[in-house]
Amino acid sequence: MNIHEYQAKALFEKFGVPVPKGAAATSPEEFINALAQLPEGPTMVKSQIHAGGRGKGTFTDGFKGGVKFCQTKHDAKEIAAKMLGNTLVTIQTGPAGRKVQTIYFTAASDIKKEYYLAILLDRASSRPVIVASTEGGVEIEKVAHDSPEKIHKVLVDPAYGLADFQVRDLITKLGLAGAEAKNAGKLIRNLYTMFWETDAAMVEVNPLITTPTGDVLALDAKVSFDANALYRHPEIVALRDLNEEDPKEIEASKFSLSYIALDGNIACLVNGAGLAMSTMDIIQHYGGTPANFLDVGGGASKDQVIAAFKIILGDKNVKGIMVNIFGGIMDCNVIATGIVEAVKEVGLKLPLVVRLEGNNVAAGKATLAASGLALVSGDNMADAAQKIVKLVAA
Amino acid sequence: MAILITPETKILIQGITGEFGARHTKLSLDYGTKVVAGVTPGKGGQFFEHAGHKIPIFNSVADAAHATGATVSAIFVPPPFAGDAILECVDAGLDLAVAITEGIPVKDMIRVKRAMQGKKTRLLGPNCPGVVTPGTGEGSKGGCRIGIAPGYIHKRGHVGVVSRSGTLTYEAVFQLTSKNIGQTTCVGIGGDPVNGTSHLDVIKLFNADPETHGIILIGEIGGNAEVEAARWIKANCKKPVAGFIAGATAPAGRRMGHAGAIVGGAEDTAAAKIAVFKECGIEVAATPSDMADALLRAAKAKGVTLS
Numbered sequence A: 001m002n003i004h005e006y007q008a009k010a011l012f013e014k015f016g017v018p019v020p021k022g023a024a025a026t027s028p029e030e031f032i033n034a035l036a037q038l039p040e041g042p043t044m045v046k047s048q049i050h051a052g053g054r055g056k057g058t059f060t061d062g063f064k065g066g067v068k069f070c071q072t073k074h075d076a077k078e079i080a081a082k083m084l085g086n087t088l089v090t091i092q093t094g095p096a097g098r099k100v101q102t103i104y105f106t107a108a109s110d111i112k113k114e115y116y117l118a119i120l121l122d123r124a125s126s127r128p129v130i131v132a133s134t135e136g137g138v139e140i141e142k143v144a145h146d147s148p149e150k151i152h153k154v155l156v157d158p159a160y161g162l163a164d165f166q167v168r169d170l171i172t173k174l175g176l177a178g179a180e181a182k183n184a185g186k187l188i189r190n191l192y193t194m195f196w197e198t199d200a201a202m203v204e205v206n207p208l209i210t211t212p213t214g215d216v217l218a219l220d221a222k223v224s225f226d227a228n229a230l231y232r233h234p235e236i237v238a239l240r241d242l243n244e245e246d247p248k249e250i251e252a253s254k255f256s257l258s259y260i261a262l263d264g265n266i267a268c269l270v271n272g273a274g275l276a277m278s279t280m281d282i283i284q285h286y287g288g289t290p291a292n293f294l295d296v297g298g299g300a301s302k303d304q305v306i307a308a309f310k311i312i313l314g315d316k317n318v319k320g321i322m323v324n325i326f327g328g329i330m331d332c333n334v335i336a337t338g339i340v341e342a343v344k345e346v347g348l349k350l351p352l353v354v355r356l357e358g359n360n361v362a363a364g365k366a367t368l369a370a371s372g373l374a375l376v377s378g379d380n381m382a383d384a385a386q387k388i389v390k391l392v393a394a
Numbered sequence B: 001m002a003i004l005i006t007p008e009t010k011i012l013i014q015g016i017t018g019e020f021g022a023r024h025t026k027l028s029l030d031y032g033t034k035v036v037a038g039v040t041p042g043k044g045g046q047f048f049e050h051a052g053h054k055i056p057i058f059n060s061v062a063d064a065a066h067a068t069g070a071t072v073s074a075i076f077v078p079p080p081f082a083g084d085a086i087l088e089c090v091d092a093g094l095d096l097a098v099a100i101t102e103g104i105p106v107k108d109m110i111r112v113k114r115a116m117q118g119k120k121t122r123l124l125g126p127n128c129p130g131v132v133t134p135g136t137g138e139g140s141k142g143g144c145r146i147g148i149a150p151g152y153i154h155k156r157g158h159v160g161v162v163s164r165s166g167t168l169t170y171e172a173v174f175q176l177t178s179k180n181i182g183q184t185t186c187v188g189i190g191g192d193p194v195n196g197t198s199h200l201d202v203i204k205l206f207n208a209d210p211e212t213h214g215i216i217l218i219g220e221i222g223g224n225a226e227v228e229a230a231r232w233i234k235a236n237c238k239k240p241v242a243g244f245i246a247g248a249t250a251p252a253g254r255r256m257g258h259a260g261a262i263v264g265g266a267e268d269t270a271a272a273k274i275a276v277f278k279e280c281g282i283e284v285a286a287t288p289s290d291m292a293d294a295l296l297r298a299a300k301a302k303g304v305t306l307s
Helices: A005-014 A028-036 A073-083 A140-146 A164-173 A178-197 A227-232 A247-254 A273-285 A302-313 A332-346 A361-370 A381-393 B019-031 B061-068 B079-091 B106-116 B166-178 B199-208 B225-236 B259-264 B270-279 B288-302
Strands: A022-025 A043-047 A067-070 A087-089 A103-107 A113-122 A127-133 A151-155 A200-210 A216-218 A222-225 A258-261 A266-270 A292-295 A320-327 A352-358 A375-378 B010-014 B034-039 B047-050 B053-058 B072-075 B096-099 B122-124 B130-133 B144-147 B156-163 B183-188 B214-220 B241-246
Touching (some): A005 A022, A005 A178, A005 A222, A067 A073, A073 A103, A127 A164, A127 A178, A151 A164, A164 A178, A178 A216, A222 A227, A227 B079, A227 B106, A247 A302, A266 A302, A266 A381, A273 A292, A273 B166, A273 B241, A302 A332, A320 A332, A320 A381, A320 B166, A332 A352, A352 A361, A352 A381, A375 A381, A381 B288, B010 B019, B010 B061, B019 B047, B019 B144, B034 B061, B072 B079, B072 B144, B079 B096, B106 B122, B156 B166, B166 B214, B166 B288, B199 B214, B199 B225, B214 B225, B214 B288, B225 B241, B241 B270, B241 B288
Parallel strands (some): A320 A352, B010 B034, B010 B072, B034 B053, B156 B214, B214 B241
Antiparallel strands (some): A022 A103, A043 A103, A113 A127, A113 A200, A127 A151, A200 A216, A200 A222, A258 A292, B047 B053, B130 B144
16 A cells, blocks of 8 residues: 655654655645745645656646745745646656645755665565665666666564664665764664554655755655555554545455456456466457456455446446456356356446356356357457457457 | 375364365365364364364364374464464474465564574465365365365376466466376465465475476566576476466556665566576466466477376
8 A cells, every 4th residue: 555755754753764844735725834834945845646756747737847846935835736636647657647636845955965765575585675875866776777786785684673783884885974874874773663563565765865964864755555464554544545546446446356457458357366467468469458457356256247347347448358267166157147147237238258167167158158148258268368359359 | 296295194274163264174175185183272172074074173283283193284364363373383393384364464474484494394375275286086086185276177197386376376287187187286385475485495396206297387477486496497407397477468667666676676577587487498388378288398398298
């Protein structure tokens, strides 16, 4: 689960990670109150969406930059009015962009130098890893590619936690000394505590800055959480912003369906995540384009299939559907009956290819054949994929 | 010989009285698997009964193992308690813990994996379909089925299958059995970012198993486990290996930050993994329908008989 920068920074402050003074607002009326909490002078105006690349993004009305520096609070108020309610397109949002519904104002900081700092899981060692670099405020992938020696990593032993010597070593590698070193050390330790105690999946600060007065501040904050651990963090669940999520994905989650919308025109309905991914792959292999990822899980009950069809048909790009069910334990005839009833209930008009395999499959196929519906049966995944691609192209 | 488990392996079920655990315990018993104990704290002394079987339930894994000689556990307990259930297997000194549970917090698994370092217990999963060593009876009955895989799609034979994904494993096994090619053992290692046994661990076991003549290695985007296994195969494995990577069309960039890209490395996309497979002499299945055929091609090229 992702949260907004302003929410992440509130968490930072709670855990003793210094951030510039800031205030969020969701309406022009609130701009005045929010700005009143900040000191006079240079102010940053930051669009709050769940995507990176905001600074270099462009709004759909042509206005450039989702993050702006303003000399005065008065200017900040005017710029904020142009961002709020506008749709921001960045390299991470896709062409549709995201509507900006919250503006975050912060006091602009004097920057001495920018750094990069992140904490996440290192899958290879199954340990948390702290990643830091002297090259902050830029695309870190590019730094990792062009000058990997500038990326420093610290693996944390979960049995002992982050050790002081590891923090000292990292700070030395970043070239920090004196008050900066002391402040950075405290910040890194506190950020790690936050990562660990909140079950964060990733914490990224880019840039982390030093100021001419020796302070160390998190200028930006991207935080996401492990969905499996949310049950023990109601205070984090409360930060969820449904405006940032695809309504179809929210609807899907109500029926224990895992759905992700894509750009293609062949929808798929599959049981199992691995099989669902491969179904998308095989559609593309035979020249089609998948419209979605949809995993109905191990069961595929009638209600789930009906809900899945409704969600799929909510996507106006969809020109055909491929159902791929490997009924290992489930009776294929129960699944077939569910598909037939679902098709009738939603009044499906689009081409439908069904590949059914597994337990009691002969009866399942007979049910599909006897239904009188205009659905096509696929003998295996390859056959079904080729058939739906051909039907959609016709 | 098969790997990890044989038809003689005695298993216990943690969470045997839950709906999910009970359903799959019955299926395992029907398959002929030697389920000898159940564990549900607070229900020790009761029995799990099914089709003439009367399985004693214990309060702890240690009690169950001590009383029945069980060496392997299948874990069906809910996510908040699953990490603890795995540690209980480690403490009891079991050979293998198979964690079926889906949705365990990553932090719990980080701690469990650290605690398992240097201990004898091996972990499969979590979030995995389990492991099957098929038997020689009708529909491969008489084998050892631990977890949630459909038993009847298997057939006793000479191919090893290892995969992160459940249904994709069934797909591969079904293709093999449909072509009359049997399996030694089919292993689901689970789809979670922190898991116990890796692709490479299982490949090493298959390589050392004289009964296994060929291997199907199924992977997904993300992480570098498949690449690590492929490089080892190139250097050490003479057996024919077919590979498939799911997720070539999975949407990239559904994340906020960039740190994952630098920690994950350049080799975690489907295209990169497929390229490494080819470079390491693994026959790549072009589509998921091609997995068994890909292994047949690899076996033919090496002059190996699979059935």
